Amino acid sequence: MTDIRSSRIECLDGLRALAAIWVLVGHCLLLTGWSVPILGEPDLGVDLFIMLSGFLMVFHYNLRQDKEPWQRPATWLKFWTRRYFRIAPLFYVMLFVALALGPYLYDCRTVIDDFLLRSHQAPERYLDSGVKNIVAHLLFLFGLVPNLAYRTPLPDWSLGLEMQFYAVFPAVMLLVRWLGWERSAVLVAAAGCAIVFAMGRLSVHFPMPSFLPLKMQIFLCGMLLAGVVHQSRPRPILYLALALLLAALPFGGGYGLGKLLVREALVAGFFALVLYRMLPGAAGTLARAIATTLSNRFFHLMGELSFSIYLIHLLVLQPVAAFVIDQYGHGLAAPLRFAIVVAVVLPTVTLLSWITYNLIEVPGQKAGRFVVRRFGRRTGPVLKTTPAE
Template identity: 55%
Template structure:
């Protein structure tokens, strides 16, 4: 590839996590602003970035890894497991232990705001089946377990399904090309999603890969080397815009359609149109040190925030009641939740995430019998919550 580092990835990951955090704060305090109060769109941005990052790193390693060899797939899956699992397991334990107390907080919030109560089992199910489904990351495939903890972890199950499929998408793209692969995969996803719906399967969140595969494919197309000729990059963009418009997986109103299209357009511009002064300036800003750290803490922020947010929002409501308006509840809740969440994200980044990634590299070295030297030039981060 012509580019060796994509500066904007750091900032975009960080902004996606912040979008999810602020959106959930709005939902749980009754304060609303257009667009920002839609945290699912922040998750869509994560998904787009994840598809991009996996292909980007694949192409950086293309000269040193044989993707026709199953050992390469195993190394890929190992890297991704140790990127997601360590912090997820820590926060999962916290969510299971604190689940009943967090559920009481959520009941107080929803009762006060006149919102439908959440199913109690989402917060209180500490059964072996639920724990096993989450430890193995298969919960996203199972409608009964896909949304069954106090964490926003449904997207992690989705992410793991994408990682499982990714080597096969790469092999297909190597055989027939990136655009034909994207068309075949998207069509297959739609068919599987429709068949699942016809069979009566209903996921409380779009945690089943067939419901969101098209957005992963959009990111993959933006990253994929178009070959000779700049025009093929624009063809990749055109196909990505078409795929992003597929009306399955999550809310499908006009706002969500328009924002998903804008996310694809904007990200394409940041990657491929750096020659434009404004775009270059935005990309540099998103790659600056503050945004770099915002991105580094994005995974922890995503996983941790609801564990802090729900008890704090309930406490604010319990103390002030109707004496404090929605905007006041939002500001006061955020004044506590935001610094605490990012502080915990920083601590767990240092104590859990980085050691987990180091352990993953050690496992790969031990399995291959070589001191594998990473040639990647961007952090191997989760681009999806």
């Protein structure tokens, strides 16, 4: 069997880019009234982002474990510092931009909802500039509270979810070191299921799946794939089967046969693109060609901009969609309305994302690396764990 442990993972930039474009296009479809299967489901694009996050955290964990042993609490602090500076700088800037534009964006969304004969969005999602809401978002605690989890004009519910994943990630990896991948994945997923069941019994409902137990199974799908990559004797079929079972758990978003099949296809496709060297014949050749294409310069750039695209796109999309609807209304067929909106929104968001990436994201990442170097020189005690056989 081909050893892939030291190989470059070609497709990751392209998959990040596709996830961001999927979310943007899906929201364009929803806000222009044109229904297109799969593309019109932006939550599935978010699931792809989540799988990628689970994969990347484990992948980087394995790359750094010799230099930064994860039995050391100091390594956890370095990990949390890097992740905070990766997300927080751009999020904080866009949070205050979104809150400042809140009344205007709410008016735009009202125009859209009236035209599409939909119920209006909750006003507090656009208009709540209270201290409690702002502090909860600055501390990334909003995803834990149903009333605050979906309370800004940004699609930031997934960022609160992401931060919760980062918080528990060191503990999960220590569990993997102790019990192995299969038992750890089952145990963590079972704990998530138990919490979700208890939430149902207590009538605790989140407007979006911003609470980690609702999406932990999707993170685990990506983590399992990364677990295959760094094993000396990988068992991809077993891990793929387990990931497919986890992706089928019926909570954490809209479910139904169609969405189930797409989620299963995302998991299987992700495995195939990363592990194409293990695939035989034509399947391996096709997967390699797709993975190589997803690593070209265009996809690399769009992958780098993917976080900015995700965070910014609704701030541009809603005014553009409201303007097109207000000016042309039913004079345009839904596909043409969609095409006009995408033609304006996609390049505008890409340009703004390139600016924010260079002015905010890159300096933020450099600041994180500086903090790690400056304050992370002391190593601290090592926690003793026994690796699973």
